[in-house]
Amino acid sequence: MGSLIPRNEVTVDYTLAGKVPNAAPVSDVTLFRLRQLDKDGKVWPGNEFLIQPPVFVDPEMQFVTAGTSSAIIAQGDDLSITGTAEDNPAAGVALWILGRDCASYATETVDESGAFDYRFGDTASLAPGQYFVVVQHPMQNDRFDLVPQAGNPAPGQAAVVRPILDASLVGSTGLFPPAFLIEGTGSLQGSNAYTALVSAMNNPEIDDTCFRLTFMVEEPWIMIDAIDDRYVGDIFHLTGTTNLAVGDRLIMDVASSSFKPTETTPSSEFIGSSGIVFVTAGETEGVNVWDFTVNTSSYVPDEYIVKVEGIVPDQTATRIFNVLPAAPNPDPTPQPTYIRSVSPGWNLISTPVDTPAINATCFLYGNAYAYNTTTNAYESVPLAEIVPGEGYWVGAFTDGEMTFTGVPLTEYQKDLSTGWNLIGGVGIATQTGNIRANHGAAHPGQAYCYSTGEHAYRQASVLEPGVGYWLSSTAPCNISVNITPPVAPA
Secondary structure: OOOOOOOOEEEEEEOOOOOOOOOOOOOOOOEEEEEEEOOOOOEEEEEEEEEOOOOOOOOOOOOEEEEEOOOEEEOOOOEEEEEEEOOOOOOOEEEEEEEOOEEEEEEEOOOOOOEEEEEEOOHHHOOOEEEEEEEEEOHHHOOOOEEEEEOOOOOOOOEEEEEHHHHHHOOOOOOOOOOEEEEOOOOOOHHHHHHHHHHHHOOOOOOOEEEEEEEEEEOOOEEEOOOOOEEOOOEEEEEEEEOOOOOOEEEEEEEEOOOOOOOOOHHHOOOEEEEEEEOEEEEEOOEEEEEEEEEOOOOOOEEEEEEEEEOOOOEEEEEEEEEEOOOOOOOOOOOOEEEEEEOOEEEEEOOOEEEEEEEEOOOEOOOEEEEEOOOOEEEEEOHHHOOOOEOEEEEEOOOEEEEEEEEEOOEEEEEEOOEEEEEEOOOOOEEHHHEEEEEOOEEEEEEEEEEOOOOEEEEOOEEOOOEEEEEEEOOOEEEEEEOOOOOOOO
């Protein structure tokens, strides 16, 4: 069978090299056939082209929508551009990122639903300032009619943006001018390149459409909030702000200013705290927050240096505070004791105090058992070594009680793995809604306790002191459990 010829095709012949004539308006034209003729009226080899006339669409309809992962990006953080393209174009979408000394062009495929997700991972090379994003949809002909093209004939011009039709017709003389320069001498940058691109895309001969948005790039920064003098034994929070992305990790280090790693004298012994926290979302766009708990029970009176360091991007902040001697307390408040009833068989427990002193009025099997989510196996743990925030199985031969004496636990953080994890409660009964996912995809509320007498699990809405719980998570994440209810959204 031969090739099908469009029913409504109009042939336009021309002889002026480098200039396409305007065809008379025809309402039902399917295709224009352009033929460049030589002086004898013959078609030049390779100079016969089919093009579509402009297709008019509803200006109120958006064929592509998009958004950035954040309106403000710190240098070094990943930038993601996600959105939806109508009609599921086979060519996908094209993404232009234009700014000072930046002209990035890439294409991204769309899935069956029309969704796309583009990652720009080189923000460390972007200068601080405003950047413009144009997400291009190929529309009816399913090809990008505006593209960056290298090899422009003019000396010193590296790449230009011009219609793809021009690229197919341009000869060795370079008679078709570019829409605008995107690289090299005389190129447009930032808002000027953005305006020129949108203007070219609005040309009636270009059927592509686009979605436009902007974002800001800032130098990465970390701020530490003011710290008052503290006393030995205080438990307090170090807090601060940063423009690093939600989920970025910060290395926390609190050390005595007397600590000198190169010395071996008693005064050079390390005293302080260290750990890793995740950046969480703040209330203001581009200003996120972090929080680190410091327990000074093992500190000595001295000046202490706080150092907060980003991993990626690399950024550091420091601050100094003093720890003073603890005030004498002739009548120290006795530490509370929590009682956890146990039944014959396996009981799911946790410690509601920090560094607990544990006693039992019944015979226990021996060690407690913790669940290792990496090996999916239980591991034996001596009772004296159980830690806050974890859930443990403890076996009992008879009815009785376990007692936990120590400083009541007010909060803790814990890393969860995908699937089921054993967690504990805190020093007072707290709602499962107080389980907050700092980073990841935890499912607070899906907590289950075990009834030894009934040999059955039941869903829990409250975390009781001394009780252990199973908590599910659909992805690795970090959670916080505390006695303060989460702030309701405004």
